[in-house]
Each structure stands twice: as C-alpha cells, then as structure tokens.
Amino acid sequence: MKDGANLKKLGEFGLIERFARQISTGKGVVLGIGDDAAAFQPSPGRINLITTDMLIEGIHFDLSLCDPLSLGRKALSVNLSDIAAMGGEPRHFLLSLAIPPAMTLDFLDNCFTGMLQRAEQFGVTLIGGDTCASPATLVLSLTVLGEQFPDRIVPRSGARPGDRIFVTGTIGDSALGLRLLQQGERQGSAIVRHLDPLPRVLEGRALAEANIPSAMIDLSDGLLADLGHILDLSAAGARIHSEALPLSADFRGHFPAITEQTLSLALAGGEDYELLFTVPPEKISHVLPLMEKLGTPVSAIGTITEERKLAVIGPDGTEISLDRKGFDHFS
C-alpha cells in the first residue's frame, strides 16, 4: 500500500520524469521523451523497420509466476525478436504502460530496470511512449524501430522448393518452462527460457548481412504455426524430420520418450523466440560456419517442398499426424 501511495503521489508526469532521467540519448535521436512526438534521423541508404507487441497481465503473463525484472526484459525481447527475424538492426523503442490501481512503484521500477538492461545489451534507446491508468490489469505495449539495407530485408515470402529449413537453438523449452511454473517449480533452465528469452538479434543480422536466408521468421506461436506463415506467404510446403528437431538436454530429461504429445509441445508450444530460416541449396554450406562464429547452435530440420503441405516425418519415414495450429488468442 505504501508503494501504491508513492505512485499516486508521484503522478503520471512524475513517473515519466522518473523513467526519463534514466535514459541516455541514443544514436540518431533528435528529440526523445518529453515532446509531442519523438524525432529520429534515419541512417543514409537504410529503410526503417517497425514492430509492436502488447503484453497483457492474465493473458501473456501471470504476476504470481514472474518477477518484474524478467517481465521488463521479456517485453522488449519479444519485440527485438521481430526485428531479428527481418535481419535488422534495432535502434529505438517506445513504451506504453497501463497501470492498475494495485501496482506498486517498486514493481514498476524493477520492470523498467529490466527493460533498460535488455535495451543496453542490444543498443536500443527508449525515445517515447504513453502512461495511463488501467482499470484492473497491467498492460505493456512496446514498439521497436530498426533499420536494414533495402537489399538485405528477409521477408517471410521468399522460401522456394528445395530450400533447406534451419532453426537456431532449441525448441519446446519455453512451453516446458511454463508447464513447470504452473506445477509450482520456480527454477531451472526451461523456466528461465520462458520468463526471460533472449532474442536472436546478432544471428538475424549476421545471416542477413551474409545474404544467406531466402525467408526468416521468429518462433513465437510455435514452430508449426510460424513455419506455416512462411509456407502460406511463399506458396510452398515443407517436410520436417522429427529426429532432427533440436531438443535441449533439459527437455529430453523431462521427456525421455519422445511421443507425439511431447513433439506437439515442442512444435506448437510457442514462445521459443528462436529464428527459423530457409536457405537455397548453394548457400547451405555457409550456415554452420557463420553460426559457429557466434557460438549459436543451429539445426537443419527439413526441406521446402512444391506440394503445399506441412508434413512431419517420424524416425521410420512415415508421416506423424500433429496439430499444426499454434497459439491463437481467440480459440
């Protein structure tokens, strides 16, 4: 209650000032927080990238299961991940906060600190936003701006039959982490993957700069759903090999037998924030050396096909029937 009172005393403009004091001016910022709009200088020869993601208490996060530092970091990470999927360089961001009556200043301070930690890590600067009251639940709406050279943008629509499909890191850990949190566990690598995912910004930029991927997407809705977006926009299909899917030691430790149910968790669980990208045959040999330089594991998991169908092939060479559908907010 003490903190709630502090927040009330501080007021909307006081909170904005408190946040603004912690911000240093970033590259290209002409006008930051405090004017009607922020102003920034685009770099010569680049085009602008922009993405936005909203995180809502009770839908995207549960305050009893997450700490404010991680929440702040994650809110920025999921947006940075979208810029990564374009191969872009993130530069600036906006933060809109809707704050419920029960929120404490201490929680907000920690959440903001986490966000600024992640911002510093990836060289992005807060340049504006909005702060208001919320009737019941905390809402964080972030917008991240980035840049890319026009001939280096990696769209979802560029996959062609014969392209190999790659994915960075491991999948399914975040979904496992959420399940463990709901079961009362509070520690472990899967839980960290769920609460505090790291966006693959360096990997996305390196791949785009080397002109390797024909299409790229970040895994937020689940591998099958996100690969599905690439297939829809590229008018193609894919064959994925279940044995090639990158599952962490932690994931395999929890599920010694990989059943259709555990495969579904890995393929449709969502929130992996890894990059999935397709690579034309002549460039396949460039992928591993590049990722090795960054110390990032990468796996070839399948191939783009002419036939517009997404098939998951089991160890015996037959197709496994899985629910392709990823997370849909209204279903």
Next chain:
Amino acid sequence: MKDGANLKKLGEFGLIERFARQISTGKGVVLGIGDDAAAFQPSPGRINLITTDMLIEGIHFDLSLCDPLSLGRKALSVNLSDIAAMGGEPRHFLLSLAIPPAMTLDFLDNCFTGMLQRAEQFGVTLIGGDTCASPATLVLSLTVLGEQFPDRIVPRSGARPGDRIFVTGTIGDSALGLRLLQQGERQGSAIVRHLDPLPRVLEGRALAEANIPSAMIDLSDGLLADLGHILDLSAAGARIHSEALPLSADFRGHFPAITEQTLSLALAGGEDYELLFTVPPEKISHVLPLMEKLGTPVSAIGTITEERKLAVIGPDGTEISLDRKGFDHFS
C-alpha cells in the same frame, strides 16, 4: 453472442486477414501487414517522427457512451494530433488491439472502418500491429509515424519571453460534451467534439512550413497543463487573458455567465485537440492570414513572460486563481 461466436470462429489470424484485405499500400511502404516487422522508406532529407497513445475502455472511453465508428476515428485522431503538434506530415500507423471476450465482430468492424476513414482523410496507411485477447476491457494502442524537415520541427522548448500565445479553434467543448453525455444527452456539437475530435494536421504543417511557431503543443490534458509543459521546457512563464479565450457559441450557450468554475472547465477540461503555439513578435502578423487560408479560427490569448509563473488575468486586470493541473491518470 452470435457475433462473439463469429469472432471466435474467425480467430486471431482470420481477424488480421480481414483487416489487412481493406488496406491499400501507402507511399513508401516496403513491407506492410503480414511479416515480422513492417518496412518503410524514409523520404530523402526528412527525419522521422513517432508517437503512441493507448485508449483503454473504462479509462479513456465508455462503450455505453460512444459509437464504434467514432471510437475508431478518435483513436487515430489523438495520435495524429501529436504529429500535428510537431508540424509533421503523418504517413503510417500501427494498431494493437486487445479484445475482451464480450466484444462483437460487428463492433470491431465498425471501429476499424472509422479508423480507416480518418486514415484516408489524412493520407496515412496502416502497416502493422498486434491482436490479442484481453481479460476484461478493450484496449487500443496506436503508433503513428510521420516526417518533417530537420529545420522545421517545432519543439515544446522554444518559447521565449515576449512571444505571443495562440490557440486554434475553441476550447472546453470536449469537456462540456463529456459532461452532457454523462447527463444522458446524446446529440449536439459539444458531444461530437468529445467523441470525434479532428486533429489539426493541416494547421500544424502550414505553421511549421512557414516557420512561424517558436513552440507548439496539442491540447490533450487541458490548456493550462499543456501550456505548462511548454513553460517547463522553455524555462518561462505566461500571462493568459481570460476574455481572449476562444469559447464556442455552444459553450457560451450552456454557461451564459463565465465563472471561475466554467473557466476551469475550459482551461483544464482536456481533450480539445486544438494546437497551442507561441510566435515571436516579428512573425505575429503572419498567423491570421495563414489560418484564414485554411478557414481555421485562431485566437491570441496571451504572452510568454520572463517570470516563471502561469497567470490567468480576468477582465478587471487582476489575476484569477485557477487550478493549473490538467488530467493526471493517477491522481
């Protein structure tokens, strides 16, 4: 319930597709809705402007008092108004929607139609956003991008002692409109001003292009609070003459006697979305002819002073004591 079922059947991606089908590609759009991030080309020699505003059911609007068409238009207008206050040209926008279970597809369709009407009116294109479920209340979070020449940006910080203070249109109507709505009225110009304000985009651009204002802001928190932002950032004070305040015939009809209470409504009621700007002495004569060309009324209401104090002067030349504070979400 029928419509709720339709929305469920349509799903998140179906709703995005339904919206995306209605969008035509705008100027400079490299990649619009449907990829990880939107991409757009900045115009040569310009800098980017960006602003974001969140509208939350139960805080910023009441679904029993507003129609969906107006709500959609207003959500975009309040953001366009911030670009107008920089003298900028709005170009693109992002829409994030958090949709509660009780929301109907019909309401969303109408809200989106209203937003696109306003977008067309001011030549802005929807290029991206986010759609998710909300536990209880509708949330609209919009981000508008614009452009401006670097030497034509009008900040809040440029007001100097001796500058004349101008305001477009009339003030207080929106606050009156809200009061009338709460009293059960449903029609009239004040109510339209509250539910469906028009941003002064043309006026802001014309003033900036003619290099007239030293500082500018749009009136969202109330004239005293918003002028206060200019004074804080310009390290100056102001004298406002109560008799010079532009009050509409409708406002004067409701309040034949202008008391301190009605002045407070006009000066602190908020949501006017007019432009307040300061003008150096040598440029004062340029203001009226320029605004006349646009058919926009404008009033000189006072002067910037050295003494860091905001004084409202009554008809008898003495200072009126008024509460300067505008709308604060947490007080």
